[in-house]
Amino acid sequence: MPQPAPAPRVNASSTPCDITDGACVRLSTKESWLISGGRVSYGPVPITSGRPGHETPVGTFSVLWKVRDDWSIPYDAAMPFSTYFVGNGIAFHEGSLTDPSHGCVHLSREAASKYFDTLQVGAQVQVTA
Numbered sequence: 001m002p003q004p005a006p007a008p009r010v011n012a013s014s015t016p017c018d019i020t021d022g023a024c025v026r027l028s029t030k031e032s033w034l035i036s037g038g039r040v041s042y043g044p045v046p047i048t049s050g051r052p053g054h055e056t057p058v059g060t061f062s063v064l065w066k067v068r069d070d071w072s073i074p075y076d077a078a079m080p081f082s083t084y085f086v087g088n089g090i091a092f093h094e095g096s097l098t099d100p101s102h103g104c105v106h107l108s109r110e111a112a113s114k115y116f117d118t119l120q121v122g123a124q125v126q127v128t129a
Helices: 109-118
Strands: 022-026 031-036 039-046 059-062 065-072 077-086 090-094 105-107 124-128
Touching: 031 109, 039 109, 059 077, 077 109, 090 109, 105 109
Parallel strands: 022 124, 090 105
Antiparallel strands: 022 031, 031 039, 059 124, 065 077, 077 090
16 A cells, blocks of 8 residues: 655745754744754644743753653653753653743644654754744
8 A cells, every 4th residue: 555655844944943953943933843954854843932930041952861751850740752952951842832831842742752752862952032
């Protein structure tokens, strides 16, 4: 049985980021993409980010470590598919797409799993305003 053709990849110039591989986040529109070889390989997907006083930092970072089933002790909350990219505990992870975070980038379960599986330690993450 023939497999459906994969969706065409979109040029990464459709994102606000200038990285060619990794993850791109635009806080103002609450969306994120995975980029591979200079092209969008996944996304855009909806996100939520840091609330006032706990803003998600803007800049270019590297994936530092990953934990499939992490738990936030300070916020007593599950953090499935955590992909950390800022040393003070900022990560992509599954979370609410309506409630802002304490600095992390919340994704749907499907997107968090995809980011976790795709982004390796050392991969670039660019966060734009």
